[in-house]
Amino acid sequence: MTALEKYQRLEAAALWREAPDAQRRDVIVSIGEATLMIADLQDRPLTHWSIAALARANPGEMPALYHPDGDPGETLELGADEAEMIEALEKLRSTIERRRPRKGRLRLWMVLVFVAVIAGFGYLWLPGALERQALAVLPQVKRDEIGAKLFSKVQTLTGAPCGAAGGDIALQRLAERLRGSNGALPQLFVVRSGVPETAHLPGGIVLLNRAMVEDFEDPEVTAGYIVAERLRAAARDPIARLLDEAGTAAVLRLLTTGEISDDILRAHARTLINAAPAKLSDDTLISGFTAAGIQTRPYAAAHGLGVQSTRATDMLKLIEADPFPNGAPAPVLRDSDWLRLQGICGN
Structure with missing residues (x-):
């Protein structure tokens, strides 16, 4: 000293x-x-x-x-x-x-550290816990309702879905063909613009750009895009994606009132339209196409056109591992339905 x-x-x-x-x-x-x-x-x-x-x-x-x-x-x-x-x-x-250490000061610091730890734990843990609780208790009817409301906001950016020339009937038949293994029927809609290829919303809604039905000769290509988009929805709950963007306050409101504000839905609609599709692994795609009874080769060939060589190489893996190299076990659509579906948006 x-x-x-x-x-x-x-x-x-x-x-x-x-x-x-x-x-x-x-x-x-x-x-x-x-x-x-x-x-x-x-x-x-x-x-x-x-x-x-x-x-x-x-x-x-x-x-x-x-x-x-x-x-x-x-x-x-x-x-x-x-x-x-x-x-x-x-x-x-x-x-x-x-x-000399001050007992009161030490006690104060201990209290402050304890409060900081609790606050930090709450900040890191609470939002995720609330979101998991909301996803666990949210019934399917509410998911469908949120998806419908979100779709109405999306339509302000894409326009109303197409439904001309009896194409809506053909689209419904395509949805029946692609019914999931759990019996869930996708809600398919073709839009004129706004969606680059495909997008999905809560409630099993899948949006397709009109090019997805007009630019291909084989309906299995269109079916492949739909299956891939449904696999993305299965990989990440679309309600979870919405709540992640909306924040904790929106999660609390959903838990207490069952509602999500129009402003949040409107903002999320813009996010969905501008978001790039999540990449899916080859194994995920092959497994999903196999379950749907769809060939991977037509989708891979169409998806690999005009892209970088590395991505085209990835598509070759799907072509070589096609679960139905001799053709799908059941046709995706009859020729007449496919023609009507290609004209669903009119001229």
């Missing part, structure tokens, strides 16, 4: 009383390493006091009266003529007191 080193050669005469009923004795006081040493006039040690436990019984008064902390019966009296020793002891006591 720097302060101790400064005073280690300092000595002073004092009066020491060992106990309240003992006589006072003339002693020599000196400062050692962390202790106050008390010796008789023949320089024989009588006792050592810890400077860290040194207390003053009469602050500001003279003669200065000191005692070990917790033992006021043993005293050391320094007269006014030993001002240098008194000043040294007071500085040492002040230095030690400043360095």
Whole structure:
């Protein structure tokens, strides 16, 4: 301790009383390493006091009266003529007191740290927990309702879905052909613009750009795009995607009222229109196409046209691993239905 080193050669005469009923004795006081040493006039040690436990019984008064902390019966009296020793002891006591941990301050810091940990835990854990709870309790009818409301917002960007030339009937037959293994029937809609290829909404809604039915000769290509989009919906719950963007306040509102605001749906509609489709692994695609009874080769060939060579190479894997190399087990659509579907948006 720097302060101790400064005073280690300092000595002073004092009066020491060992106990309240003992006589006072003339002693020599000196400062050692962390202790106050008390010796008789023949320089024989009588006792050592810890400077860290040194207390003053009469602050500001003279003669200065000191005692070990917790033992006021043993005293050391320094007269006014030993001002240098008194000043040294007071500085040492002040230095030690400043360095001493404050119980109240420590308790305050402990409380603040605890609150910060709880707040941080809540910030990181609570939003995810609320979202998981909302997804777990949300019934299918509410999912369908949210999907329908979201679709109405999407239509402000894409226009109304096509339905001309009996194509809507053909589209319904295509949906029946692609019914999921769980019996879920996709809701298919063809739009004139806004969606680059395909997109999906809650409630099993799949949107197709008109090019998905007009630019291909084989309905299995269109079916492949639909199956791929449904696989994306299965990989990530579309309601979860909506809630991730909407935030915790929207999740709480959904849990308490079952509603999502129009502003949030409108903003999410713009996100869906502008989002690039999530990439699916070859294994996921092959498994999904196999379950749907659809060849991967027509989709892979169409999807690989005009793209970078690395992506075209990926498409070759789907061509080589086609689960139905000799053709799908059942036709996707009859020729007449396919022709009507290709004219669903009219001219």
